[in-house]
Amino acid sequence: MTEIQRPGALYQQVAAAIRAAILSGEFAPDSLLPSEAQLMARYSVSRPTVRNAIAALRAEGLIDVRHGKGSFVRSSGQPTLTLERRISRTTDSKFVMPNGDAWQEAEEPSTYRTRTTKATGRLLGLAEEEAVFGCDRLLIDAATGARAMHRTLIPFEVAEAVPVLADEPCQPPVAIYRVLTQDGHKLWWSETVRARMPLPDERTTLQLPDATPILHVARVAHGADDRPLTLEELRIGADRAELAYRITADKQPARRART
Amino acid sequence: MTEIQRPGALYQQVAAAIRAAILSGEFAPDSLLPSEAQLMARYSVSRPTVRNAIAALRAEGLIDVRHGKGSFVRSSGQPTLTLERRISRTTDSKFVMPNGDAWQEAEEPSTYRTRTTKATGRLLGLAEEEAVFGCDRLLIDAATGARAMHRTLIPFEVAEAVPVLADEPCQPPVAIYRVLTQDGHKLWWSETVRARMPLPDERTTLQLPDATPILHVARVAHGADDRPLTLEELRIGADRAELAYRITADKQPARRART
DNA sequence: TGACGTCACTTGTCCTTACGAGTTACGACT
DNA sequence: AGTCGTAACTCGTAAGGACAAGTGACGTCA
Numbered sequence: 203m204t205e206i207q208r209p210g211a212l213y214q215q216v217a218a219a220i221r222a223a224i225l226s227g228e229f230a231p232d233s234l235l236p237s238e239a240q241l242m243a244r245y246s247v248s249r250p251t252v253r254n255a256i257a258a259l260r261a262e263g264l265i266d267v268r269h270g271k272g273s274f275v276r277s278s279g280q281p282t283l284t285l286e287r288r289i290s291r292t293t294d295s296k297f298v299m300p301n302g303d304a305w306q307e308a309e310e311p312s313t314y315r316t317r318t319t320k321a322t323g324r325l326l327g328l329a330e331e332e333a334v335f336g337c338d339r340l341l342i343d344a345a346t347g348a349r350a351m352h353r354t355l356i357p358f359e360v361a362e363a364v365p366v367l368a369d370e371p372c373q374p375p376v377a378i379y380r381v382l383t384q385d386g387h388k389l390w391w392s393e394t395v396r397a398r399m400p401l402p403d404e405r406t407t408l409q410l411p412d413a414t415p416i417l418h419v420a421r422v423a424h425g426a427d428d429r430p431l432t433l434e435e436l437r438i439g440a441d442r443a444e445l446a447y448r449i450t451a452d453k454q455p456a457r458r459a460r461t
Numbered sequence: 462m463t464e465i466q467r468p469g470a471l472y473q474q475v476a477a478a479i480r481a482a483i484l485s486g487e488f489a490p491d492s493l494l495p496s497e498a499q500l501m502a503r504y505s506v507s508r509p510t511v512r513n514a515i516a517a518l519r520a521e522g523l524i525d526v527r528h529g530k531g532s533f534v535r536s537s538g539q540p541t542l543t544l545e546r547r548i549s550r551t552t553d554s555k556f557v558m559p560n561g562d563a564w565q566e567a568e569e570p571s572t573y574r575t576r577t578t579k580a581t582g583r584l585l586g587l588a589e590e591e592a593v594f595g596c597d598r599l600l601i602d603a604a605t606g607a608r609a610m611h612r613t614l615i616p617f618e619v620a621e622a623v624p625v626l627a628d629e630p631c632q633p634p635v636a637i638y639r640v641l642t643q644d645g646h647k648l649w650w651s652e653t654v655r656a657r658m659p660l661p662d663e664r665t666t667l668q669l670p671d672a673t674p675i676l677h678v679a680r681v682a683h684g685a686d687d688r689p690l691t692l693e694e695l696r697i698g699a700d701r702a703e704l705a706y707r708i709t710a711d712k713q714p715a716r717r718a719r720t
Numbered sequence: 721t722g723a724c725g726t727c728a729c730t731t732g733t734c735c736t737t738a739c740g741a742g743t744t745a746c747g748a749c750t
Numbered sequence: 751a752g753t754c755g756t757a758a759c760t761c762g763t764a765a766g767g768a769c770a771a772g773t774g775a776c777g778t779c780a
Contacts, residue, residue, distance in 0.1 A: 247765090287706065402521070
């Protein structure tokens with residue numbers, strides 16, 4: 203089991219041996235791996251080689267290393283927080299989101315004026331550098347402790363058409379949906395999901411472990427004429443959260459794929 | 462601009478300086494960074510320190526390094542392949558998926574018998590180690606060259622109820638939908654989206670660059686009594702693909718969040 | 721008994737040196 | 751003119767040493 207294979211660089215052989223030992227169950231989840239010194243002796247390699255192998259396994263998200271303690275097999279921990287991306291209406295015409303009341307706001311949401319980037323502008327049907335209201339929230343799931351960054355963007359043009367929004371643009375999403383509906387819009391939403399590695403500031407505010415990507419969800423609320431009204435961005439560590447959608451077949455034949 | 466900040470380890474200061482230079486635009490996307498030797502001179506540090514800083518930036522997905530050539534600023538490349546996760550029915554009762562005909566199959570799909578894992582069993586409403594049909598496909602997008610791994614799992618019980626499936630279980634998803642519908646099922650689908658770092662074999666078959674997570678989508682087709690019928694898994698590099706969903710408000714009030 | 725200091729262990733950082741391997745361009749030889 | 755080898759660059763791998771910093775246990779001292 204501790205044998206070293208032929209192919210590739212030495213540190214890759216060491217990494218492959220440790221990886222195989224982990225996947226085979228020889229090293230159980232949450233258990234302590236041999237120390238660097240022990241691995242040096244076990245495979246007869248130098249410390250840089252061992253550290254290089256360990257760095258590779260960290261980048262794969264297989265192990266966690268704690269200064270002064272050692273390397274631990276990461277518990278792949280399937281069960282996570284499932285975010286149901288549905289929106290419902292109650293009988294008294296309020297909007298409700300399945301996970302809505304499980305989140306706690308870590309601090310007062312901060313409102314500000316900002317401008318669209320190329321990406322956010324495209325989603326809102328605006329050019330770059332258009333003025334919008336922004337509202338940032340840091341959400342914490344009460345049960346799991348999972349953290350999420352939430353941002354709402356509202357174009358000035360949309361807010362000005364709805365006095366309640368222009369007056370207080372930083373409201374919870376479901377409240378904004380209600381206001382827009384009362385303004386005569388029949389809402390539907392489009393979401394795009396992306397995954398990427400976090401920037402350093404996202405890594406710290408979301409308290410992410412090594413090699414943990416984030417899910418980046420952009421939800422656009424569409425109203426009359428299918429015009430984009432608001433944009434919500436949700437960023438959450440992919441180690442603890444998954445997204446859930448419901449799909450039903452629509453009747454129109456799909457248009458031809460890109461020409 | 463080449464100044465080194467105070468906080469943290471030397472290599473982190475170097476990494477922060479380079480990162481700031483990239484984000485400020487001093488180093489444009491796709492441009493060549495200074496070589497390791499030049500960075501050693503610029504910051505008066507040793508080569509391991511420079512390499513450690515570069516390794517940190519690689520893990521963040523900010524740069525790509527090519528052996529013998531140098532380090533390049535990764536073009537953050539927003540525009541990607543958008544996978545519309547919708548399902549439509551044509552007038553002649555076929556099912557169509559928006560991106561369906563843009564994919565090419567890299568090789569013959571392989572059918573086999575396998576068993577559910579804990580995760581796939583849960584999604585199919587089965588226990589662990591239940592026998593199922595499996596069908597793997599490697600898909601390549603004709604336009605962008607993006608690669609995706611696709612797998613369909615069909616429980617024996619479901620296939621046996623539909624002779625066409627038991628006879629030839631490895632059919633395209635839309636064909637399976639049609640067969641199930643002709644068998645009397647009124648279909649709807651649930652999808653769960655996760656992101657994680659790829660395993661080594663996924664890294665190679667999907668040809669992923671460094672620090673690139675994968676999107677892992679599991680789609681379950683539900684039929685009569687909302688019983689799970691089939692499971693499709695799609696794995697694709699998050700550097701080139703994004704998922705798109707459409708949401709409409711449903712009427713039922715959402716149940717209380719977990720107690 | 722309690723508090724605290726020390727020590728032995730862990731990983732983190734940083735340096736020096738050496739050579740292997742991929743890339744490119746230049747120049748000499750045919 | 752064309753071909754090919756070499757040289758000079760790049761990053762990759764590997765070894766050695768030294769010290770800093772976090773952790774936990776043990777033992778001493780009050």
